[in-house]
Structures are given as C-alpha cells and as structure tokens.
Amino acid sequence: MGKLSGIRVVDLSQFLPGPMLSLMMADQGAEVIKVEPAAGDPARSQGPFADGHSIWFANLNRGKTSVVLDLKSEAGKAALTELIQRSDVFIEGFRPGVMARLGFDWEAVRALNPRIVYCSISAFGQQGTLAHHPAHDMAVQALAGVLCVNDGPDGTPAVPGVPAADVAAGLTGLAGILMALIGREQTGQGDYLDIAMFDSLLPWTAHIAGSALAGGPSPNSSNQRSLGGAAFYNVYETADGRHVVLGGREIKFARSLLTALGRPDLIALAEADAGPAQAPLIAFLRETFRTRSRDAWDGFMSELDVAYAPVLDFVEALAQPNVAERGLIRGHHIAPAIRFAGQAWAPGPVPELGGDRA
Incomplete structure (x- = not known):
C-alpha cells in the first residue's frame, strides 16, 4: 500500500513535466489514468528503446494505465466526463485556452466534480504577456535569466544538460496537488493550480540572483561564488x-x-x-x-x-557502488527519489498505448 493508494488521477499531459508529476504519484500507489491521443504521447517514440519501450517514456509513465480518447468527439468527451466524475486529480499540459475550447476548463470540470484538484502546467501560466508564447525547457530557462549563468569561461551560454524548468514545474505541481488534497480534507472542496515552468524555476535562483533582486546589475558568472568565480x-x-x-x-x-x-x-x-x-x-x-x-x-x-569529485559520464555514474547499495536502478528504471522507511519498490508495468478502458 502506497501513501497515495485510493487516489485516482486523470493525466492528459505529455512529454516531461506533467508525466513526471503523475509518475511520483503512481510510484506511491495512486491510480493514474493516462489519457492519450491516437498517436500517443510523443515520448513513446523517443529512443533509445529497451524491452519494447522508449526508456524515457517508461521512466515517466510506468505503473499508469493508458486510454486513448478523441477529445473532439462526443464519445471521447463522454468518456473523459465519466473519468472526471470518479477521480481526485486532473492534470493537463496544453497551451492556455485549449481546455476551454474542448469544454474541460476548471469551471466545467469543477461543475462535474467539486472535489477534484485541477492542475494546469504550461510554460508561462494561463494569463500574462507570455501566456501564449510557445516554449520548451531551454526557452523558459533563457527568459528566466538562468541560461545566462549556464555559461563557460568566455561567457557563452551552453545548452543545459538538465531540463530544470520542466523538472521544477513537475515538483512544484506535485507539492501543490498534495497541499490541495490535504486542504480538501478540511473543506470538502477541490482547487485549481496554475503551474508555470517559468514561475517554478525562479525560486531556484534565489542564491544567484541577489544583485538583480536588490536592484543592482545582473550577476556575472566569473564573479560569483557558486558560478565559476571561486577557486574551490x-x-x-x-x-x-x-x-x-x-x-x-x-x-x-x-x-x-x-x-x-x-x-x-x-x-x-x-x-x-x-x-x-x-x-x-x-x-x-x-x-x-x-x-x-x-x-x-x-x-x-x-x-x-x-570536497571534490571526478566528473563522471552516465555509464560511470550509474556503475558506482552506492547506486546499487541504495537500489537506485532496477532494470532500465530509475528508482523514485521519494521512498519511505520499510517501503519496498519495484517498477510498475509500462502501459501499452490505449491498452486500458476508460
């Protein structure tokens, strides 16, 4: 029994932030129903592959079920309506305005199920100047000021190795949903979360953006303690x-x-x-x-x-003894970072596209 057993999640999101969020819930026993279009989550086609699945897709969607719905059809809308009426959490990652056009924005979903917690994940939020600006992780990092300090000695920004904005949004969304579920125990009512990748990343810069926050110049990596200006x-x-x-x-x-x-x-x-x-x-x-x-x-x-470390590649990093000692890899799966004392873990099955019924 996981900590979230009995919680049902309807997840319409694709790629990384939303699926990572619902994965952490699935790893703790939540029933996560992944709603996909006929073509499936694009991550399904991203190599490399093992055991018949994309390793990326498997690591973000294990333990979920998959249903295929055409949300522009009446049958698809009816099936999603039924799922909403018997679920606790609703996650979507479309551009702002899409869910309203489909008839499943917060107001419509709340009318179907007042107890549901609705989480929208987007690059820049549902309102504001940038709300409709298309962007994936690196563009968000660039507009948040983060990419300017992801630079080399010559000051040239580099493509980031970790999708920090994606991950920040997934973690922030998870925290918000769990807060809302706790709050629901007191009020009996669900809630709405407008999670923006941009908003989620900014708090991660508090230790480096101090000068700009104080009205001064932007930090320069070569003069910053934790960005390349300190010898140690x-x-x-x-x-x-x-x-x-x-x-x-x-x-x-x-x-x-x-x-x-x-x-x-x-x-x-x-x-x-x-x-x-x-x-x-x-x-x-x-x-x-x-x-x-x-x-x-x-x-x-x-x-x-x-305090030092050799810079390892992924093969070297994953072969370290502590990875095995802490049970961090199981087959082709990365273990959840959230594990409770005495809790056994094994990766759930990877859902086949549309392999389950709504």
Missing part, C-alpha cells in the same frame, strides 16, 4: 582530458588541499572575494590539475579532507 567551487581539466571539480568553499578544504600541494601560502586567496581576487589561485589549480589524470587526482584527494 570550480571545474578543472586533468592530464587525460577529463575533469574534476572542487565543490566546497569552506576554508578547511582549501587548507587541506593547498597544504598537500605544498602551497599553504595560497590559502588566504581562497577566502578572498570571488572573481579577480581569486584568479591567481584558479590559475594555479588549473595548471596543477593538468599534471595528473582524473583518476590519479581522485586517488590523491580521497585521502584528504576536500
């Missing part, structure tokens, strides 16, 4: 073309490493302001790390009190 929070290339990171700026870590390297005279620089004042220390460390291989540095620093 930085990425360094090694002799074999790989990389290591120093990931802790506490002076005890600088003292430990610089003493071991025979340069205790540089310790004071690690306490200087990020940016030009630390440039000599960064230069020294860049030159030093290029003298040994990544794995040699890993062995050297493992004996010291230093």
Whole structure:
C-alpha cells in the first residue's frame, strides 16, 4: 500500500513535466489514468528503446494505465466526463485556452466534480504577456535569466544538460496537488493550480540572483561564488582530458588541499572575494590539475579532507557502488527519489498505448 493508494488521477499531459508529476504519484500507489491521443504521447517514440519501450517514456509513465480518447468527439468527451466524475486529480499540459475550447476548463470540470484538484502546467501560466508564447525547457530557462549563468569561461551560454524548468514545474505541481488534497480534507472542496515552468524555476535562483533582486546589475558568472568565480567551487581539466571539480568553499578544504600541494601560502586567496581576487589561485589549480589524470587526482584527494569529485559520464555514474547499495536502478528504471522507511519498490508495468478502458 502506497501513501497515495485510493487516489485516482486523470493525466492528459505529455512529454516531461506533467508525466513526471503523475509518475511520483503512481510510484506511491495512486491510480493514474493516462489519457492519450491516437498517436500517443510523443515520448513513446523517443529512443533509445529497451524491452519494447522508449526508456524515457517508461521512466515517466510506468505503473499508469493508458486510454486513448478523441477529445473532439462526443464519445471521447463522454468518456473523459465519466473519468472526471470518479477521480481526485486532473492534470493537463496544453497551451492556455485549449481546455476551454474542448469544454474541460476548471469551471466545467469543477461543475462535474467539486472535489477534484485541477492542475494546469504550461510554460508561462494561463494569463500574462507570455501566456501564449510557445516554449520548451531551454526557452523558459533563457527568459528566466538562468541560461545566462549556464555559461563557460568566455561567457557563452551552453545548452543545459538538465531540463530544470520542466523538472521544477513537475515538483512544484506535485507539492501543490498534495497541499490541495490535504486542504480538501478540511473543506470538502477541490482547487485549481496554475503551474508555470517559468514561475517554478525562479525560486531556484534565489542564491544567484541577489544583485538583480536588490536592484543592482545582473550577476556575472566569473564573479560569483557558486558560478565559476571561486577557486574551490570550480571545474578543472586533468592530464587525460577529463575533469574534476572542487565543490566546497569552506576554508578547511582549501587548507587541506593547498597544504598537500605544498602551497599553504595560497590559502588566504581562497577566502578572498570571488572573481579577480581569486584568479591567481584558479590559475594555479588549473595548471596543477593538468599534471595528473582524473583518476590519479581522485586517488590523491580521497585521502584528504576536500570536497571534490571526478566528473563522471552516465555509464560511470550509474556503475558506482552506492547506486546499487541504495537500489537506485532496477532494470532500465530509475528508482523514485521519494521512498519511505520499510517501503519496498519495484517498477510498475509500462502501459501499452490505449491498452486500458476508460
């Protein structure tokens, strides 16, 4: 029995934010009914594949059921109406205005089921200047200011490796839905959530956007403590073309490493302001790390009190002992990050397109 057993979710969303949200509910026992068009969620066709399914799709939709409905047809509308009347949560990820045109906006759905929690997920929200602007994750990151600090030493923004806006929206939506379900126990009424990827990402910038929030200039990565301006929070290339990171700026870590390297005279620089004042220390460390291989540095620093890590690729990362020790991979599935004490977990089956009845 999962924590959400007995909760029924109707999920019309596709791709990543909505499916990730409902996956976390399914992993905790909620019954999630994935409503798909005849062509299916586009993620179904995104390789690579294993066991007959897209690994992406499987990891975001395991444990759900799939029904195919044409929401422009009377039969499809009737079937969705019936699902709504016996469900607790409704999730949609269409552009603003689509659900109203289909006849299933918040007001219509609330009329069918006053206890339902309705969650809309979009790039920029249901109202506002950008509401109808088409965008996926990277465009949202760009407009939120995040991409400008996802840059290299030359200041050029790079394509982000993690879809932070997508994930932020999924996590924020989950938190909101669970709050609404708790609130429903007191009021007996459902609620509506307008979750925007843009809105969800902004709180993640509180530690880096301080200058702009205070009315000053935009942060510059090369002068920021956690964005590349500090020697002990930085990425360094090694002799074999790989990389290591120093990931802790506490002076005890600088003292430990610089003493071991025979340069205790540089310790004071690690306490200087990020940016030009630390440039000599960064230069020294860049030159030093290029003298040994990544794995040699890993062995050297493992004996010291230093917050560091070798930069691993995914094959290396997933092969680490702690991944197996913590049961984080099962077959081709990534285990849920939310697991309760004594709770066993196994991935649920991946739904075949339209393999279930509404």
